[in-house]
Amino acid sequence: MPAKTFSPADAADRLDEMSADVRTVAVLDAAGSLAAATDSDPGRSQRFAELSRELFERADAADDDPPEQVEVQVPDGAVFALRSPRWMFAVVAERTALPSLMFYDMRSVADQLEHPGGHTHPGAGRQAQA
Amino acid sequence: MRDRKGPIGRATGIAEGVATVVRRRAHEREPHAVLYDSTGLSRLVSPEAEGFDALIDTAEALVELDAERRDAEADPLERAAADSEHTGGPTHPGAGRETAAGEEDDASERPASKRRRRS
Numbered sequence: 001m002p003a004k005t006f007s008p009a010d011a012a013d014r015l016d017e018m019s020a021d022v023r024t025v026a027v028l029d030a031a032g033s034l035a036a037a038t039d040s041d042p043g044r045s046q047r048f049a050e051l052s053r054e055l056f057e058r059a060d061a062a063d064d065d066p067p068e069q070v071e072v073q074v075p076d077g078a079v080f081a082l083r084s085p086r087w088m089f090a091v092v093a094e095r096t097a098l099p100s101l102m103f104y105d106m107r108s109v110a111d112q113l114e115h116p117g118g119h120t121h122p123g124a125g126r127q128a129q130a
Numbered sequence: 131m132r133d134r135k136g137p138i139g140r141a142t143g144i145a146e147g148v149a150t151v152v153r154r155r156a157h158e159r160e161p162h163a164v165l166y167d168s169t170g171l172s173r174l175v176s177p178e179a180e181g182f183d184a185l186i187d188t189a190e191a192l193v194e195l196d197a198e199r200r201d202a203e204a205d206p207l208e209r210a211a212a213d214s215e216h217t218g219g220p221t222h223p224g225a226g227r228e229t230a231a232g233e234e235d236d237a238s239e240r241p242a243s244k245r246r247r248r249s
Contacts (some may be wrong), residue, residue: 024196039199048195055188059165062181063173067165072189074161077196079189092196099164 006116008035008087011109015089018105021097023077026052027113028088035087052090055081069106071099078102084110161186 008027015025016038026037026045032053037045059070059081070081073095080102081090089106163175163185175182 024199041199041202044195044199048192051188051192051195055185055192058181058184058188059163062163062175062179062185063165065167067173068168069166069170070185071164071166072161072185073163074186074190074193075159076190077193079192090192092192095159103166 006112008113011087011089011113012036012038014112015091015105015109018109019093019097019101021094021102022091023094024048024092026090028052028090030086030088032088048090052081052088055079055090056083056088069103071103080106082106082110084114087113161189163189 008029012025012027016022024037024039026039026048027035028049029035032049034046034049037048039045039048055070055072056067060066068083070079072079076095078093078095078097078099079090080093080097080099081088082103083089084107087110089110091102091106093102162177163182164172165175166172175185
């Protein structure tokens with residue numbers, strides 16, 4: 001029986017289903033190209049990917065130590081972004097979303113995408129949030 | 131030890147409590163950015179810091195893009211009802227509902243795939 005694959009599209013859908021606070025998800029590869037998005041409009045998804053890359057560029061510029069996760073709260077929503085060695089995730093969520101839970105879910109899905117055949121457990125990706 | 135007694139003191143206490151809640155909510159709604167390093171250590175980006183405005187602008191652009199998507203994917207009947215409400219036409223009670231604070235009631239537009247509410 002062939003091993004189950006876990007694609008970037010699966011990752012985007014999984015993340016979208018994990019929390020009612022999630023509105024839009026995009027998954028980018030290491031080169032910064034759009035790999036999958038929950039928005040069905042290709043043009044808007046590409047723009048979303050560009051802005052996600054830009055968010056990390058600006059976060060890198062704002063800190064000496066390149067951040068792995070970025071959280072920005074604005075009046076109409078919240079943006080959460082996370083990068084792993086091979087993938088980058090960007091999520092627009094409700095302002096009520098809890099950052100620790102959002103990053104926990106994102107890291108868990110990123111871990112599955114990084115290690116598609118690997119064993120993941122509920123604590124995978126858990127990080128101490130200061 | 132209680133500093134104030136009587137109805138005036140109680141009224142003052144209530145007013146102070148309300149003011150505190152209003153200040154806290156206003157503070158929570160202010161844009162802010164937090165960066166996390168690989169160990170999960172967080173750093174709040176100061177609003178005076180170089181790059182803060184750029185981060186907020188980019189995040190706002192992402193949120194606007196999401197609003198565009200939601201607008202485009204909204205049920206055409208609900209959208210028509212909301213439009214007719216704005217133009218004074220007949221509509222049903224739930225159509226185009228808005229809260230006093232200007233926040234959208236997202237429950238109606240959440241996909242059925244949203245299985246759980248985490249926060």
